[in-house]
Amino acid sequence: MTRKQRRLVLIGGGVGVLAVAVALMLNALRDSIVFFNSPSDVMEKHVRPGTRIRLGGLVQNGSVVRGNNLFVRFEVTDGKNEIPVSYQGVLPDLFREGQGVVAEGALDAAGTFNADSILAKHDETYLPKEVADALKRSGHWKDDYGRRAATPVGEATK
Amino acid sequence: MIPELGHYALMLALGLALIQGTMPIVGTKTNDTVLMSIAAPVAVAHFAFVAMAFAALAICYVISDFSVLNVFENSNSQMPFIYRLTSIWGNHEGSMMLWVSILSFFGALVAVFGGNLPVVLKANALAVQAWIAAAFHLFILTTSNPFVRIPQAPFEGRDLNPILQDPGLAFHPPMLYLGYVGFSITFSFAIAALLEGRIDAAWARWVRPWVLGAWMCLTVGIAGGSYWAYYTLGWGGFWFWDPVENASLMPWLAGTALLHSAVVMEKRGALKIWTILLAILTFSLSLIGTFLVRSGVLTSVHAFATDPMRGVFILAILVVFIGGALALYGWRAPLLKQGGIFAPISREGALVFNNLFLTTACATVFVGTLYPLALEALTGEKISVGPPFFNATFGPLFIPLMVVMPFGPLMGWKRGDLIGAAQRLLAAAILAGLAMAATFALEQGGPVLAPFGAGVAVFVMAGAVTDIAERTLFMRVPFRAALRRAIGLPRSAWGTAFAHFGLGVTLLGIVAATAWGSERIAEMKIGDNLEIARYRLTFTGLFSRQGPNYHDMVGRFLVHRKNGDLIGVMEPSRRSFPSRNMTTTEAALMTRGVSQLYLSLGDPMPNGDLAVRVYFKPRVLLIWLGAAIMFAGGALSLSDRRLRVGAPQPAKARTALRAAE
Numbered sequence: 081m082t083r084k085q086r087r088l089v090l091i092g093g094g095v096g097v098l099a100v101a102v103a104l105m106l107n108a109l110r111d112s113i114v115f116f117n118s119p120s121d122v123m124e125k126h127v128r129p130g131t132r133i134r135l136g137g138l139v140q141n142g143s144v145v146r147g148n149n150l151f152v153r154f155e156v157t158d159g160k161n162e163i164p165v166s167y168q169g170v171l172p173d174l175f176r177e178g179q180g181v182v183a184e185g186a187l188d189a190a191g192t193f194n195a196d197s198i199l200a201k202h203d204e205t206y207l208p209k210e211v212a213d214a215l216k217r218s219g220h221w222k223d224d225y226g227r228r229a230a231t232p233v234g235e236a237t238k
Numbered sequence: 239m240i241p242e243l244g245h246y247a248l249m250l251a252l253g254l255a256l257i258q259g260t261m262p263i264v265g266t267k268t269n270d271t272v273l274m275s276i277a278a279p280v281a282v283a284h285f286a287f288v289a290m291a292f293a294a295l296a297i298c299y300v301i302s303d304f305s306v307l308n309v310f311e312n313s314n315s316q317m318p319f320i321y322r323l324t325s326i327w328g329n330h331e332g333s334m335m336l337w338v339s340i341l342s343f344f345g346a347l348v349a350v351f352g353g354n355l356p357v358v359l360k361a362n363a364l365a366v367q368a369w370i371a372a373a374f375h376l377f378i379l380t381t382s383n384p385f386v387r388i389p390q391a392p393f394e395g396r397d398l399n400p401i402l403q404d405p406g407l408a409f410h411p412p413m414l415y416l417g418y419v420g421f422s423i424t425f426s427f428a429i430a431a432l433l434e435g436r437i438d439a440a441w442a443r444w445v446r447p448w449v450l451g452a453w454m455c456l457t458v459g460i461a462g463g464s465y466w467a468y469y470t471l472g473w474g475g476f477w478f479w480d481p482v483e484n485a486s487l488m489p490w491l492a493g494t495a496l497l498h499s500a501v502v503m504e505k506r507g508a509l510k511i512w513t514i515l516l517a518i519l520t521f522s523l524s525l526i527g528t529f530l531v532r533s534g535v536l537t538s539v540h541a542f543a544t545d546p547m548r549g550v551f552i553l554a555i556l557v558v559f560i561g562g563a564l565a566l567y568g569w570r571a572p573l574l575k576q577g578g579i580f581a582p583i584s585r586e587g588a589l590v591f592n593n594l595f596l597t598t599a600c601a602t603v604f605v606g607t608l609y610p611l612a613l614e615a616l617t618g619e620k621i622s623v624g625p626p627f628f629n630a631t632f633g634p635l636f637i638p639l640m641v642v643m644p645f646g647p648l649m650g651w652k653r654g655d656l657i658g659a660a661q662r663l664l665a666a667a668i669l670a671g672l673a674m675a676a677t678f679a680l681e682q683g684g685p686v687l688a689p690f691g692a693g694v695a696v697f698v699m700a701g702a703v704t705d706i707a708e709r710t711l712f713m714r715v716p717f718r719a720a721l722r723r724a725i726g727l728p729r730s731a732w733g734t735a736f737a738h739f740g741l742g743v744t745l746l747g748i749v750a751a752t753a754w755g756s757e758r759i760a761e762m763k764i765g766d767n768l769e770i771a772r773y774r775l776t777f778t779g780l781f782s783r784q785g786p787n788y789h790d791m792v793g794r795f796l797v798h799r800k801n802g803d804l805i806g807v808m809e810p811s812r813r814s815f816p817s818r819n820m821t822t823t824e825a826a827l828m829t830r831g832v833s834q835l836y837l838s839l840g841d842p843m844p845n846g847d848l849a850v851r852v853y854f855k856p857r858v859l860l861i862w863l864g865a866a867i868m869f870a871g872g873a874l875s876l877s878d879r880r881l882r883v884g885a886p887q888p889a890k891a892r893t894a895l896r897a898a899e
Contacts, residue, residue, distance in 0.1 A: 170840030
């Protein structure tokens with residue numbers, strides 16, 4: 081092989097691998113990304129039952145009901161709308177009423193959000209970034225939420 | 239007084255960095271050897287002042303001087319000594335101080351041990367190193383000053399974030415930074431070569447120990463962080479594809495590619511321009527990692543900063559250094575001479591394959607990490623890109639790499655014999671096939687691809703053993719002769735085999751722990767039993783325990799084999815920290831061989847029951863054991879006589895050595 085041919089083989093191989101990688105990424109981006117929604121987004125955008133989303137907001141005060149076998153129901157609110165959430169499993173250390181929460185899962189036909197993982201990334205006053213933005217949009221942002229620095233992370237998965 | 243001294247020392251360090259960054263360059267342009275030769279002593283002095291500043295901060299932490307805001311916010315006099323020390327870098331300002339300390343330390347090392355580097359290269363490299371240092375000193379002094387005082391000193395500090403009160407903090411960030419910042423040396427050398435417009439195989443020989451060292455530190459830094467997350471977050475995951483983790487994985491992937499392309503350049507004089515580009519990209523990814531973690535664009539446990547000014551400043555550093563380096567590369571790289579030709583099927587070809595797949599895999603991680611940020615900035619839409627994305631992109635690119643890996647070391651330089659290599663790998667392939675069949679038959683459940691993954695892992699391990707067996711003519715010459723040959727092998731050959739073997743071990747651990755692990759979540763009363771894998775756990779009681787600055791609620795569990803033998807006690811706890819009003823989960827781990835039982839407690843239920851999570855993680859320890867083996871491989875390679883002799887020898891001796899190879 082001449083020098084030129086060798087170089088062509090190299091470049092051809094490189095372009096081939098890149099093309100495969102781009103195809104893989106486009107495919108994965110279509111299938112496996114999850115959109116973040118506040119309860120109001122869910123109402124406005126009419127998110128279809130069965131679509132995987134992340135639902136974020138505050139845990140409605142007084143809404144947490146624990147059942148048997150680690151079953152728990154609560155409501156997520158952004159001050160304007162509420163969505164009932166059901167989850168079975170161990171809640172993260174930082175899960176509390178009145179605090180920010182992000183749940184990942186899908187709505188069922190009855191409008192209940194079945195979460196398969198619950199994230200609570202905050203301390204007493206800090207909120208997850210997405211939740212803070214959502215609250216700001218719905219006009220329920222209180223300034224002192226963001227004062228203290230961000231820190232802990234807690235996460236629960238079924 | 240001490241914080242002011244530290245602050246002042248840092249300002250002086252900035253001044254020295256500016257001198258170190260300009261004078262030697264002027265020297266190289268005007269051919270003034272005096273100006274060029276001041277680079278080394280200034281670099282040492284620069285390090286001395288940065289070290290002084292870091293020591294000042296350390297003293298403030300050790301004596302719990304709460305008049306310093308940074309100490310007040312992140313420390314507490316009740317904390318054990320070791321955590322008071324590690325909390326220096328358990329926050330934004332302090333970790334940036336650690337960053338510049340390591341940076342200037344490495345600069346000083348080049349100055350002291352680079353006695354035989356060509357004068358121009360050394361002057362340029364130290365100057366580039368000083369620009370980076372100056373940028374970060376300025377960043378610290380203007381936006382993240384750790385020496386700010388509080389007018390009225392409080393009596394007690396706010397305490398370190400409880401999640402960070404762990405021995406992991408002593409190990410993980412420093413190792414990671416040693417890796418990140420170690421690549422700044424290769425970056426500086428690459429820019430210096432571009433400035434000079436000249437590069438040769440000797441350049442690769444000087445740079446390779448730095449690449450190796452940085453790569454080793456990054457490897458164990460990432461592995462350490464992964465083990466820390468595994469035992470501390472309470473749900474048994476070891477890798478989350480979290481942006482912060484990806485930020486450290488990207489430089490590792492690019493650095494691994496650089497490590498391999500530098501070999502080609504050193505031995506064969508080929509791939510020069512590509513190696514320079516990789517050196518620039520690897521450190522750029524380290525900078526991007528720093529940006530992602532430090533600017534607060536991500537919200538996670540690592541994002542201490544919420545000050546937008548910092549983000550903009552780091553972004554500016556990023557743009558100037560990456561943009562500048564790439565522009566210089568585009569302008570000057572054509573000046574560098576290409577060398578060494580080779581057939582596609584050859585050792586070089588295999589290493590090019592390695593580079594191609596590693597950089598492409600790195601690119602997929604890059605896209606997955608930054609796409610959500612870009613999308614949010616452009617459209618306001620918030621998305622999360624999680625494990626499914628990376629499994630669907632990174633996996634398919636990494637597996638072929640692993641399959642081809644054992645072939646590389648068995649190929650000759652210039653022109654390799656693919657069929658010969660395949661024949662020599664026959665035993666390894668048979669072993670892999672057996673492993674695949676055995677796992678398929680013995681393990682229940684798990685994805686269909688899992689036995690295939692286990693087979694690939696075994697192939698990689700057996701391939702590394704084959705490599706050594708081939709080199710020592712094991713089984714073909716008498717055992718003693720083979721042993722003599724083994725001792726006589728260059729250490730870098732052993733290093734390669736170790737590192738490759740280690741990667742196979744890690745892959746096997748990942749496959750086994752994710753595919754065949756089991757998990758139980760239950761509510762338990764005292765006296766309840768829970769069965770998992772081959773074990774039975776009995777909840778025997780709850781008690782409380784007082785720590786230095788926390789309070790533990792401990793659950794006590796007896797662990798029996800299914801046949802009834804008692805094998806131990808596990809005591810997971812929920813730990814509450816009154817100073818921050820926070821609770822953390824302290825999981826209990828029981829090691830059985832290289833597998834682990836993992837037990838963590840959830841919230842107590844209103845009826846007094848306890849929520850528990852139990853995992854059985856088969857062969858999970860292999861993941862980190864593999865990383866340790868990779869580190870050992872790097873260390874062996876680093877101790878290779880040729881590397882050590884290569885750098886400090888004068889030019890003549892070097893050519894003689896190279897001819898002898």
